[in-house]
Amino acid sequence: MSAPLLRIARLSSGYADFQALFDVSFDLHAGEALALIGANGAGKSTLLKTIVGLLPCASPMVAHRGESIGGLSADKIVRRGIALVPEGRRLFRSLSVEENLVIGGERGRAGEWSLERVYGLFPILREKRQQPSTSLSGGQQQMVAIGRALMANPEIILFDEISLGLAPAIIKDIYAALPAITRTGVSAILVEQDVTRALGFAQSFVCLQEGRVSLAGKPAEHSRADIVAAYFGSH
Amino acid sequence: MVWLNAIVQGVLLGGLYALFAAGLSLIFGVMRLVNIAHGDFIVLGSYLALVVVQTLGLNPLMSALIVVPLMAVFGYVLQRVLLNPTLGKDLLAPLLVTFGLSIIIQNGLLTIFTADSRRVMAGAIETASVSIGGLSLGVLPLAMFATAIAVILGLDFIFTRTSLGRAFRATSEDAEIAKLMALDNRHIYAMAMALSAAIVGLAGIFLAVRTNFDPSTGPMRLIFGFEAVIIGGLGSLWGTLAGGVVLGVAQTLGAAIDPGYQVLAGHLVFFLILILRPRGLFPRMDG
Numbered sequence: 001m002s003a004p005l006l007r008i009a010r011l012s013s014g015y016a017d018f019q020a021l022f023d024v025s026f027d028l029h030a031g032e033a034l035a036l037i038g039a040n041g042a043g044k045s046t047l048l049k050t051i052v053g054l055l056p057c058a059s060p061m062v063a064h065r066g067e068s069i070g071g072l073s074a075d076k077i078v079r080r081g082i083a084l085v086p087e088g089r090r091l092f093r094s095l096s097v098e099e100n101l102v103i104g105g106e107r108g109r110a111g112e113w114s115l116e117r118v119y120g121l122f123p124i125l126r127e128k129r130q131q132p133s134t135s136l137s138g139g140q141q142q143m144v145a146i147g148r149a150l151m152a153n154p155e156i157i158l159f160d161e162i163s164l165g166l167a168p169a170i171i172k173d174i175y176a177a178l179p180a181i182t183r184t185g186v187s188a189i190l191v192e193q194d195v196t197r198a199l200g201f202a203q204s205f206v207c208l209q210e211g212r213v214s215l216a217g218k219p220a221e222h223s224r225a226d227i228v229a230a231y232f233g234s235h
Numbered sequence: 236m237v238w239l240n241a242i243v244q245g246v247l248l249g250g251l252y253a254l255f256a257a258g259l260s261l262i263f264g265v266m267r268l269v270n271i272a273h274g275d276f277i278v279l280g281s282y283l284a285l286v287v288v289q290t291l292g293l294n295p296l297m298s299a300l301i302v303v304p305l306m307a308v309f310g311y312v313l314q315r316v317l318l319n320p321t322l323g324k325d326l327l328a329p330l331l332v333t334f335g336l337s338i339i340i341q342n343g344l345l346t347i348f349t350a351d352s353r354r355v356m357a358g359a360i361e362t363a364s365v366s367i368g369g370l371s372l373g374v375l376p377l378a379m380f381a382t383a384i385a386v387i388l389g390l391d392f393i394f395t396r397t398s399l400g401r402a403f404r405a406t407s408e409d410a411e412i413a414k415l416m417a418l419d420n421r422h423i424y425a426m427a428m429a430l431s432a433a434i435v436g437l438a439g440i441f442l443a444v445r446t447n448f449d450p451s452t453g454p455m456r457l458i459f460g461f462e463a464v465i466i467g468g469l470g471s472l473w474g475t476l477a478g479g480v481v482l483g484v485a486q487t488l489g490a491a492i493d494p495g496y497q498v499l500a501g502h503l504v505f506f507l508i509l510i511l512r513p514r515g516l517f518p519r520m521d522g
Contacts, residue, residue: 054411074414083415090412094404103401107417152417 003066005030005187006051006082006156011061013050014211020046021211028156033178033188035198035219038208039231044191045087047208048158051189052084053077064156081109081155087164087191089145091133098129101147108152112184118147121177139170146174150181157181159190163197175201195231209233236369241491242484243370249483250380251445253476254438255460256467257386258431264470265407265427266322268329272337274457276432279340280306280439281448282348285355295357295444296378303436310432314425322424337453344450355443379441386434387476393430394472403427455498462505468515477516481508 004027014020020043028034036044049055051062053074062070069077078084083104091100101118119126122143128136133144142162149157163171171194178201182188192198199205199219207215207230215222215230222230259273270276280302287298317336321328363374394400406413406423413420442448442456459482467478482501489500508516 052415054414073419074411075417075419078415078417086412086415090409092405092408092412094408095401099401103398103405103416106398106401148416 003063004028005032005065007063007066008047008051009061009063011047011050011057013046013055013057013061015046015055019211021050021208024208024211024213026206026213026216028187028189031182031185031187032204033182033190033202035195035202035205036189036191036208037195037198037205037227037231038214041210042208043211044208045160046211048084048160048189048191051077052082052158054084075107078108078152078154081153082158083108083149083152083154083156084158085142085145085149085160085162087160089138089141091141091144091148093132093134095133096130097125097133097136097144100133100144101125101151104148105151105153108154111153113150113153115151118150121150121180122147137170139166139173142166142170142174143177146177146181150186154186156187156189159188159192161191161193163192163194171197195227199227207231237491238488240370241487243372244376245484245487246480247372247376247380247483248487249463249476249480250376250383251438251441251479252459252463252482253383253479254379254386254434254441255456256463256475256479257383257390257472258434258438259457259460260464260467260470260472260475261390261427261434262431263464265403266424267326267407268318268322269326269333270431271330271333271457272340272453273333273431273435273460274453274455275337275340275344276306276310276435276453277439277442277456277460278344278448278450278453279309280436281355281443281452282344282353282439283436284440284443285348285353288355295355295440296360299437299440302440303433306436306439307429307433310435311425311429313432314428315421318428319421319424341450341453348450350449350451352447352449353443354447355440357444361444375441375444379445382437382441383476383479386437387472390430391472399426459501462501465515466505466508468517471515471517474515474517481516 006028009025011024012019012022024047038044046055050057053072057070059068059070064080101115124140125143125147162174190198190202204218206213209230215226255277259270262268262270283302283305284295284298287293287301288295318329321332360374364371394403402418402423405416406418406420410420463478463482464475466481467474481504485504486497486501489496
């Protein structure tokens with residue numbers, strides 16, 4: 001069998017004086033959408049940041065297409081085709097909407113995602129292309145953040161807290177756009193507080209509890225009670 | 236007429252100060268680095284021009300073709316090798332390193348060129364002038380001012396219209412997210428320092444032609460540059476030009492009262508603006 005698209009193998013990671021992840025292992029296969037769920041502080045964001053190289057990681061723990069990428073700097077990992085839509089959007093305030101999108105694609109890989117394609121996915125952004133990114137609503141900012149990541153033509157896109165702080169109607173719109181992204185062959189890891197929504201979208205999931213994998217598999221394979229126990233812990 | 240003349244000469248002198256200030260402002264804007272050695276970089280540019288003019292017999296203004304690229308390479312390498320490792324949350328480390336660099340450059344120049352004051356002769360252009368409305372304007376100060384405007388226009392174009400400019404803005408705003416745009420911060424910072432050093436090269440050439448210089452001249456140019464940046468407002472390119480002009484006019488008006496007041500008048504106006512408008516005349520809107 002060929003190597004998985006992304007393999008996380010016994011990954012431990014964290015910050016200078018605080019270990020957030022312990023021995024986390026799972027695979028992401030080509031074309032797959034994986035939901036990463038868990039309570040606040042379970043280590044979900046830390047895991048995404050470690051994969052993309054924003055947090056240090058010992059080299060053999062993360063492999064992309066069978067090749068170790070642990071220890072590479074974030075810019076090199078992004079060039080390999082792994083993009084992160086960060087928590088809280090974090091658009092560049094001094095750049096216009098279009099500039100935010102353009103800068104996402106300038107040094108990425110070649111591929112089918114372009115300004116036109118992003119505007120096709122989120123038409124409202126075309127109308128607001130010249131506006132400062134700060135003038136957009138939260139949902140529109142999330143669209144720019146997603147478009148900015150897509151512009152690099154990633155093979156794997158990591159969404160951190162994709163719906164946090166957004167109104168339910170907007171969340172629906174964002175989720176409606178996701179299949180159009182994954183249909184192009186992009187694999188996704190989705191960090192989400194709304195477990196039902198995340199499991200509805202993803203083909204597989206990994207549940208983290210206090211930095212360890214507490215449950216993993218396909219949503220249909222596990223009962224709701226199992227997932228709740230894995231999420232909150234069974235005390 | 237004396238006063239009008241002093242004001243016009245001050246405006247033109249302001250062009251030189253804007254050249255001193257532009258590189259300083261650029262570096263602070265992109266990476267929050269205060270380059271204490273900036274003035275010594277300028278003097279280094281002056282000595283470089285001196286060597287180029289003496290060995291190749293080039294016209295001083297043409298020496299820019301060699302001095303500017305050399306300074307840019309110097310800036311790039313310096314940033315990659317020495318300054319990038321000092322950048323982080325602590326502002327003190329780069330401050331100390333550039334302070335040390337200032338001392339090294341001054342003493343290096345002292346060893347090579349001695350403490351004698353030097354000047355680069357530019358020939359007829361030094362005394363050439365044009366007469367406009369009864370005022371006699373030197374061709375050299377006019378060239379200096381035009382260069383300053385061209386540099387500010389060029390920087391404005393780079394910042395607002397080019398990929399490098401977007402990278403500068405993005406990296407200065409959020410270095411972590413900039414990495415997610417596949418930007419290598421170390422390279423972006425080095426490009427900013429290269430650009431700053433290239434402008435410093437131009438400033439060094441004009442300094443060398445306009446006045447005498449020696450290895451200890453740098454710190455005073457740093458102060459003029461700082462004053463222009465603060466008067467104009469941190470982070471504003473056109474503010475930097477305005478800051479240079481205000482400082483230049485203050486100095487020439489001071490000198491018109493009494494030659495001894497030239498530098499003092501500049502400092503007084505600087506303090507006045509610091510008291511009345513601490514954020515400068517043109518503070519950046521998104522401050």
